[in-house]
Amino acid sequence: MESFFQVKKPDEVFKIVEQFGPSGEEAVPFEASLDRVLSRDVVAEEDLPEFSRSAMDGYALRAKDTFGAGESLPAMVEVCGEVLMGQESDLVVDEGRAARISTGGMLPEGANGVVMVEYCNLLDETTLEVSRAISPLENVIQRGDDLRQGETVLEKGHRCRPQDLGLLAGLGILQVSVYKRPKIGIISTGDEIVSIDEIPRPGQVRDINRYTLEALCRQAGGEPVFIGLSPDDFESLRGMVERGLAQADMLWISGGSSVGIRDLTLKVFEVFPGFELLVHGISISPGKPTIIGRSGLKPIIGLPGHAASALVVAKIFLTPLILRLSGYAGFPGEFQARVEARLARNIESASGREDYVRVKLVEREGGLTAEPVLGKSGLISTLVEGNGLIRIDMNTEGLYEGQDIEVRLF
C-alpha cells in the first residue's frame, strides 16, 4: 500500500472533519424544524405562561389562611365561586375565602396558592375544611415560570427535538431560521458497475454503493443528489466531479479502490483549482483506501469500492461530517445508539490500525451476546447479517471471549 502517502489516524481524521461548517440558512415554519439545526438563537417575545396558573385541582386561596391547619385542626374558609378554564375570573379571593380551580386554571385575584382537592372537605355549599397548610405559591405555576420574555429559548447550533417544537408553539414562534440541509453529491465509479435497471452481464455487478450511501446520507440529515455512474475514465469522471461540485455542498465518489484507479480519482480531484488533499488513507480496517480533500469550502471524499468498506467509512467519518455541514453543535453521540454486550469469542486485531468488526447481537440468558460475523470483509451481506459494529483500538491486539464490550448499533 505504498501508494498512500498521507495515511492518518482516526483521531486526526475527526479533527479534519471539524474544519468544515454549514453553507447557508433558510427560514422554515416551526412545524418543519424537527431534526433541523437552528442558525440563530431563538428569543422569547413573551412570558410563558402569560398568567399564573394552578398546577393542581383544588382551591385557590391565601396561603396565610391555611397556616397551622392540619388533620386534627382544619382551617375553615368560604367558597366564593369557581374559576372557569380558559377565562380570566372576576372573582376576588379575600381573606377567609377560596375559589374552586382546576389544573391549568388562571389564579384569581387575591389568591397566592392552591391547596390540593385531596386535603379539602366541603361541609356544605360554601363551607370548606382545609386539613393541610400550604406555603405561598404552592401548586402555582407563576407567570414566566416556563420562560421569561427576552430569554434565549434555544441556541444557534441546536438540533430541534419534539419538546423544542412544543416550546416554539407555546410561545407563538411560528417560523425559525435553520441551516440548509447539506446536499451530498454521490458518484459511483467502475467499469464493472451497471445501473439497477440493467441486467448485469458476466463480469458486471449492480450499483450497490449509490443506495447505501444515499440512505446513510438521509439518516444523518443530508440530502443526497445522485450525480451519476462513471466508468473508470478520466474525462467522464472529471465532468461528473465538476457537475457535483456545482450542485452539492460535498461530494462522495465510491469505487476506484484498485491502485491504478485510485490514482485516477485523485488525479481528477487535483484538476480542480484550489483542491487540497487532507487525507490519503486512514489507518482503519475496513476502509483504509479513503481519500479526503477539499475544493474551496466543499469536502470531496473518495471512498473504497467494496460496498461494506465504503459504508463503514461513511458511517464512522462522514456522519459527523454531515453534522458539521448541518451546523450542529451538540453531542454527535446523539445519533449513535449503543448497547453493552458480552463478546462471544476472541477477536484478533493487528496493532497500528483501528478495526471495526461486525457483530450480530443475540439475546441470551437475559443479556446480549455479540457474535462476530464471519465472511470476507468486502461483502455487503456481512453488514446485513450483523446489527452492530465494535471498535478495536489501535493499541489493542484483540478482544477476549466473555469481555463486556460496547456495540454501536448499525
Place this chain on the structure above:
Amino acid sequence: MESFFQVKKPDEVFKIVEQFGPSGEEAVPFEASLDRVLSRDVVAEEDLPEFSRSAMDGYALRAKDTFGAGESLPAMVEVCGEVLMGQESDLVVDEGRAARISTGGMLPEGANGVVMVEYCNLLDETTLEVSRAISPLENVIQRGDDLRQGETVLEKGHRCRPQDLGLLAGLGILQVSVYKRPKIGIISTGDEIVSIDEIPRPGQVRDINRYTLEALCRQAGGEPVFIGLSPDDFESLRGMVERGLAQADMLWISGGSSVGIRDLTLKVFEVFPGFELLVHGISISPGKPTIIGRSGLKPIIGLPGHAASALVVAKIFLTPLILRLSGYAGFPGEFQARVEARLARNIESASGREDYVRVKLVEREGGLTAEPVLGKSGLISTLVEGNGLIRIDMNTEGLYEGQDIEVRLF
C-alpha cells in the same frame, strides 16, 4: 388520586403494549424502504455475485504454481494478458501462466486464486516473479459468497437500514412488501387551549401537545393525523374520537388531566362498542394520569395535559407501541441512544413508583456529567433545557452524587 382504579407498573404496561400488531402492508420501491419494516421475507432470486471475482489487485493464476514460492525462491510464471473490468475474459490461465487482474475483476478460466501485486515482480513484459505462495481461492470472492439463490436475505419484521437497501440493489430486488406506517390520530383537549393561529387571552394558552406529539410520532416512524382541538365537552370529544378511530390506527388524546375532565375522557371512550380499559394510571412520575384502552384492534391513549408529562409518557411507552403497530420485531433499543454519565448531585425518589428525571449533560474533565434540571415537572422548558432522562427504579429510594448512571438522550 383515588380515581385511578387500575394503576399498572411500567413492566405491566410494556406487556400490554405487546398485545398490538401491524394493520396492513403495501409494496414500495426498495429505495423507499429505509426505516420501513418488511412484511414478508425477502429471498434471493440469483447468486451474489454471479461470478467469481478478485478481492485484490494482482495476478490470477493456479495456486499450485505458487506452492513453495518465497522471497528467496520466487516462482516464475508467464503473463498471458489482462482481465478487463466489467467483461468476461476469453483468457485461459493454464499451468505456469497468470493474468493481470484488478479488484472486482472476473476470475478467468483456469485460475483459482489471486496473488497480490505487492508480491509480484515483472521481469519483462511477460515474465513474472511471484515471491509468495497462495492457497486455492485465496483473494477470491466466489460466486454466491455474498448470497446464494434461494437464501432468505431479510426477514419479515426487519427494519431496513442502508446496508439492506444495498443488498436489495445488488440482487436487483426493486420492490419490497412493508407494513403500513401506523397512522396516529392526535386530539388536544382543554377549554383553556387555543390554536397557535390565535392570540391567547388571559387564562388561555397555545396548544403545545399537538406539536410535541406529532413530532415524536414522526421520529418513531408513525404518521400523525391531527384530528382537532376539543373543548372539555362530551359531545365534541365523542365526535372527534369517532372521527379519529375512523381515520387512524391509534388515537392519542392529551389533556383532561384534572379529575373531573379525566372522567370525561374515559366516559367518552366507554361509549365506543367493544372498548376495553387496559391501564388507568401508571406508577411513574411524571405521567401517572395516563389511560390506555383498546377499541377493537386500535389502541386509544389518554395522556396527561401537562406538556412535559404527556411527552415523557409518549417517549417511554408510546414509542414501543408505534414500533409494535409498525410490525417491528427487533431490538427496541435501536431507537434509543444512551450514554454513561456521572450524576452531579443526589436525587431522592419515592419508592413504589418509577421516576424519570430530566438531566442536562455537560462535558467536564473528559467525561459527561448529568445535572438534574430543576423546575416544576409540568413545564416544557425542563425538557428543553435537559437533553436526557434517567430512570429511577421503583425499588430505589434515590441516586447518589458521583454515581455512574445511564442517560437516555432525549
